[in-house]
Amino acid sequence: MDRLTLRLSPDLARRFDAAAAGHGGRSRFLRSLMEGVAQAHLPVPENPPTGGKSSKLTLRLGELDVALLETEAASAGLSRTQWSVALIRGRLHNRPQFTRPEALAFIEVQRELRRIGVNVNQIARALNTAVMEGTVLDLETAQLAAFSDEVRAHIAGLHDAFNGNLAYWSAEL
Structure with missing residues (x-):
């Protein structure tokens, strides 16, 4: 079998372990999630990227703002970065x-x-x-x-x- 290795923040690892506890543990839950994604037929983006490079954006937020951001992102099922990117893209492109x-x-x-x-x-x-x-x-x-x-x-x-x-x-x- 192939092996995948990834780095997670301690908070994300803790939250994932909590979610995985009711699904047979970390490995079993991760395999089932990956199987579901692999079987799904996701749409091809209408406007594929033109090959431009992505750029890194760094934000500095206070502890309260970070806590609120993490709460909001978690309620949407997203990471802080995913939620922030979706927010920016939603405003820039006015698309869901x-x-x-x-x-x-x-x-x-x-x-x-x-x-x-x-x-x-x-x-x-x-x-x-x-x-x-x-x-x-x-x-x-x-x-x-x-x-x-x-x-x-x-x-x-x-x-x-x-x-x-x-x-x-x-x-x-």
Whole structure:
């Protein structure tokens, strides 16, 4: 088996061990997390980096600010650096900044909506070619309209989720 080695702050190691305790220990939990990530199909970024180098930004914060930053980052499931980068990118690009679980959830919702859309199209095509009389056709058309309304409601929910994410990362708190 291959071995990976990484350095962690004592605080992160302590928090990870606490989370891993209920999942069979550090190694087992880390393997399961890595397996989940390896099996996920993550989207390709729409605007891939142009090959520019990244730059290091150093911040000096007081103890209270660091404590608040760590609390906020932990509540979002991010490290201090990840949270700070997401905050800066959110402000600079005015685009949602998702954690990996959020991104995976949105991908799954997109798949489901696409599947439902295909089914609705098949129903519409069948209705267009079917020879039905009065009441039966009205019932089928009503069912199709209900599906359409449901899809619109889910899309509105996604829109609200994106707006909520943008609001979280915006300057207005």
